[in-house]
Amino acid sequence: MEITERVAYLKGLAEGLCLDTESKEGKIIATMIDILDDVALELQDHQNQIIEISDGLDAVSDDLEDVEDIVYDEDDEDYDEEDEEGDDDSEDCYATTCPTCEETVYFDESILEDGEVICPNCGEKLEFDLSGLEENGSDDDEKE
Numbered sequence: 001m002e003i004t005e006r007v008a009y010l011k012g013l014a015e016g017l018c019l020d021t022e023s024k025e026g027k028i029i030a031t032m033i034d035i036l037d038d039v040a041l042e043l044q045d046h047q048n049q050i051i052e053i054s055d056g057l058d059a060v061s062d063d064l065e066d067v068e069d070i071v072y073d074e075d076d077e078d079y080d081e082e083d084e085e086g087d088d089d090s091e092d093c094y095a096t097t098c099p100t101c102e103e104t105v106y107f108d109e110s111i112l113e114d115g116e117v118i119c120p121n122c123g124e125k126l127e128f129d130l131s132g133l134e135e136n137g138s139d140d141d142e143k144e
């Protein structure tokens with residue numbers, strides 16, 4: 001604790017140099033050192049409290065993450081399983097965002113061929129440009 005150490009040093013210095021606490025200046029300096037001492041101790045208390053609050057927030061944040069895992073888990077697990085197996089089955093999985101409700105909609109290649117998918121959240125019919133998706137793929141794989 002740097003500040004409390006420096007105040008302790010200042011106190012030692014005043015004693016070592018035999019500060020005359022009976023003189024006007026000596027009284028003022030001794031009072032200032034006392035005040036500095038109190039300020040340093042209060043600062044230390046505040047810093048400890050901040051660490052405690054920070055630890056408490058971390059615990060709340062961890063708990064919230066657990067709750068989020070439970071609330072949002074179902075769809076993600078299904079998607080991950082499909083995604084992992086997708087490479088072997090040569091069945092690609094796609095995702096788009098519904099423009100009406102902003103729900104992320106997942107669909108596979110067979111739906112892509114139809115050129116449209118119904119949003120499971122709001123029932124909006126989403127149409128997409130098949131050629132646009134193919135163009136993106138070939139751009140990434142461009143070879144010379």
Ligand SMILES: [Zn+2]
Pocket residue numbers: 098099100101102103119120121122123124
């Ligand atoms: Zn929607």
